[in-house]
Amino acid sequence: MLSVTNLRKTYGFGGQAVEAIRDLTLTVGKGEFVCIVGPSGAGKTTVLRCLCGLLKPSSGTVTLDGVPVTRPPKQIASVFQDYSRSLMPWFTVQRNVGLPLRNRYRSAADRAERVATALDAVGLGGFGDRYPWQLSGGMQQRVAIARGLAYAPEILLLDEPFASVDAQTRADLEDLILRVRDDTGVTMLLVTHDIDEAVYLADRVVVMSARPSVVLETVQVDLPRPRDQMATKRLARFAELRAHVLTLIRRTALDGSAPTPHHHSTIGERR
Numbered sequence: 001m002l003s004v005t006n007l008r009k010t011y012g013f014g015g016q017a018v019e020a021i022r023d024l025t026l027t028v029g030k031g032e033f034v035c036i037v038g039p040s041g042a043g044k045t046t047v048l049r050c051l052c053g054l055l056k057p058s059s060g061t062v063t064l065d066g067v068p069v070t071r072p073p074k075q076i077a078s079v080f081q082d083y084s085r086s087l088m089p090w091f092t093v094q095r096n097v098g099l100p101l102r103n104r105y106r107s108a109a110d111r112a113e114r115v116a117t118a119l120d121a122v123g124l125g126g127f128g129d130r131y132p133w134q135l136s137g138g139m140q141q142r143v144a145i146a147r148g149l150a151y152a153p154e155i156l157l158l159d160e161p162f163a164s165v166d167a168q169t170r171a172d173l174e175d176l177i178l179r180v181r182d183d184t185g186v187t188m189l190l191v192t193h194d195i196d197e198a199v200y201l202a203d204r205v206v207v208m209s210a211r212p213s214v215v216l217e218t219v220q221v222d223l224p225r226p227r228d229q230m231a232t233k234r235l236a237r238f239a240e241l242r243a244h245v246l247t248l249i250r251r252t253a254l255d256g257s258a259p260t261p262h263h264h265s266t267i268g269e270r271r
């Protein structure tokens with residue numbers, strides 16, 4: 001289980017200080033799919049960077065299975081928004097996917113098999129010898145996802161992973177991620193500013209306030225699985241959850257006052 005307790009992060013010092021996160025507490029259980037949403041600048045990327053040990057919190061703790069996270073844990077892989085910067089243009093697709101495996105898997109044959117399986121999983125089986133710049137944006141992002149999967153992490157952190165692709169590709173990639181989750185049981189923590197996406201994918205949506213951010217509410221998404229882009233989004237319950245999250249975010253984006261944390265609440269509980 002990944003736990004964040006009373007995380008606080010301030011960038012800089014004195015008059016230059018930017019209080020990004022005031023108080024964030026959340027847990028992600030094994031095999032769970034949690035989405036974090038919040039207005040622009042709420043500190044979503046900051047949270048993920050603290051979670052994967054790339055950034056030191058100002059205070060509070062991050063633990064993975066009870067062990068404090070102080071540097072990138074080997075159980076976690078990350079996929080970031082900007083595939084054009086995360087893929088090496090001078091390496092082939094399979095070399096890119098295999099890069100993080102070098103420190104984890106000794107045998108070259110084992111690594112090659114993992115790369116091939118991951119590329120198959122994202123529908124890029126025949127593209128291992130290509131270079132990233134020979135692929136479309138959506139395909140490049142699938143390479144970045146394959147790289148995360150090949151590593152066989154327990155937890156996959158995804159930071160706005162579909163923000164740079166067109167709407168149809170985005171829907172396809174969302175479904176790809178759901179399928180991967182069903183097939184592998186990997187724990188997913190995804191950051192997005194897209195409320196529909198968060199409700200469509202998640203078991204729970206953590207709604208962050210505007211900066212300095214706190215958790216406004218954790219919304220339990222009780223929509224049936226498997227999810228379907230058409231059928232799920234037509235459900236009255238989908239519309240209800242979406243409207244609820246949207247209202248929270250609109251309110252916090254407009255309201256300049258310092259918010260107070262509100263850890264556990266779901267609209268289901270009020271019914």
Ligand SMILES: Nc1ncnc2c1ncn2[C@@H]1O[C@H](COP(=O)(O)OP(=O)(O)OP(=O)(O)O)[C@@H](O)[C@H]1O
Pocket residue numbers: 011012018019020038039040041042043044045046047193211
């Ligand atoms: N290295 C830094 N130094 C100073 N301030 C920073 C730094 N990184 C981020 N910030 C500030 O901290 C706040 C949170 O940034 P962060 O990128 O985590 O937000 P976000 O929710 O991911 O934003 P967006 O949705 O726009 O991507 C912002 O106000 C940002 O300007």
